[in-house]
Amino acid sequence: MSTSTTTGEGRRASIPARTLRTDRWWFAPLLTVTLLVLWVGYATVRVFMQKWYFVSDYHYLTPFYSPCFSKGCVPDSAEFGTFLPDHWFIPFAAITLPFLGLFRLTCYYYRRAYYRSFWLSPPACAVPDAHKTYTGETRFPLIIQNSHRYFFYAAVLISLINTYDAVIAFQSPSGFGFGLGNVIMVANVVLLWAYTVSCHSCRHITGGRLKHFSRHPLRYRMWGLVSKLNAKHMQLAWTTLGTLLVTDFYVMSVSAGWISDLRFVG
Numbered sequence: 001m002s003t004s005t006t007t008g009e010g011r012r013a014s015i016p017a018r019t020l021r022t023d024r025w026w027f028a029p030l031l032t033v034t035l036l037v038l039w040v041g042y043a044t045v046r047v048f049m050q051k052w053y054f055v056s057d058y059h060y061l062t063p064f065y066s067p068c069f070s071k072g073c074v075p076d077s078a079e080f081g082t083f084l085p086d087h088w089f090i091p092f093a094a095i096t097l098p099f100l101g102l103f104r105l106t107c108y109y110y111r112r113a114y115y116r117s118f119w120l121s122p123p124a125c126a127v128p129d130a131h132k133t134y135t136g137e138t139r140f141p142l143i144i145q146n147s148h149r150y151f152f153y154a155a156v157l158i159s160l161i162n163t164y165d166a167v168i169a170f171q172s173p174s175g176f177g178f179g180l181g182n183v184i185m186v187a188n189v190v191l192l193w194a195y196t197v198s199c200h201s202c203r204h205i206t207g208g209r210l211k212h213f214s215r216h217p218l219r220y221r222m223w224g225l226v227s228k229l230n231a232k233h234m235q236l237a238w239t240t241l242g243t244l245l246v247t248d249f250y251v252m253s254v255s256a257g258w259i260s261d262l263r264f265v266g
Contacts, residue, residue: 018128025124032117039241046248047091052255053077059169060181060261062251063188063244066165068092079164096161099154106148108200109234149201159196162189177266184250188243195236198229 019025046053046064053065054077061068061077068077072086084090091097104110115121120130137145166185170178196202207223210216229236253259 019126021124021126025127029117029120029123032113035238035241036114036117039245042245046252047093047097048088050088050092052252053092055181055251055254055261057173058177058179058181058254058261059171060185060251060254061165061169062248063162063165064097064248065092067096067161069095079168080161096154096158099151100158102144103148103151103155104237106145106151107237108148109237111145113237148199149205152196152199152201155196155199159189159192162192165189172263172266174266177263179264179266180262181250181254184243184247188240188247191236191240191243194229195233195240197226198233198236200230200233202226203230 043064046062050070050072053062054060054068054074056074056076059076065073065077067080068074069080069082070078070084070086070090070092071082073082073092084092084094116123121134122129135142137143166182166189169182169185170176203223203226206226207213207216207219210219210223213220213223254261
């Protein structure tokens with residue numbers, strides 16, 4: 001039986017429609033744009049507010065201001081010294097925020113997310129790219145994507161600082177204590193670690209260059225664990241955006257006096 005089409009033997013049919021998909025393929029890119037714009041808008045406002053970021057009684061410090069390096073920081077919130085000028089246009093954590101932003105921006109999942117949603121390159125499977133040419137990640141600024149592994153190292157260091165913040169927050173005016181703020185901070189740190197170590201770069205570091213897993217059983221087990229987390233990298237990417245927002249909003253609410261911390265001990 002002949003498989004020729006009306007356009008000629010061996011040729012594809014001419015389809016004038018942009019895509020034959022009939023589902024709501026545009027919904028995912030639209031949702032991604034909406035959520036990311038809202039999150040970035042909130043985070044931008046918060047880092048430039050320069051207030052309501054620290055609860056001195058319980059040593060709650062929001063991740064958006066950690067570590068606090070500005071000379072305008074509340075003294076007890078600056079565990080690592082203050083050397084940044086106190087100006088409204090310099091975030092109190094200006095040293096670390098760019099690295100966290102670049103770690104997320106160059107993340108393999110986030111690349112897919114904003115390539116599809118903001119650049120429509122392509123917006124969905126079986127939907128044409130909105131751009132006529134494609135150069136990949138070989139030119140500025142996309143060539144910076146190749147530095148993701150180095151931003152991963154910075155993210156690990158900052159995660160250690162966030163862990164320190166969560167640990168020293170187990171205090172009250174009378175000594176040891178913990179409340180709902182501690183639960184939120186610890187949950188945020190645990191999920192941040194899960195997102196960080198589920199990174200593709202971490203998976204490559206732990207076992208990507210091994211030729212014989214049997215000769216490196218410990219690294220093989222680490223690689224296996226990271227690989228399992230890596231399968232959840234997308235979910236962790238979004239979940240940690242949520243926990244960062246919740247943690248910051250809770251610390252802000254207690255610091256501003258809108259609510260009182262729910263204390264369990266102390």
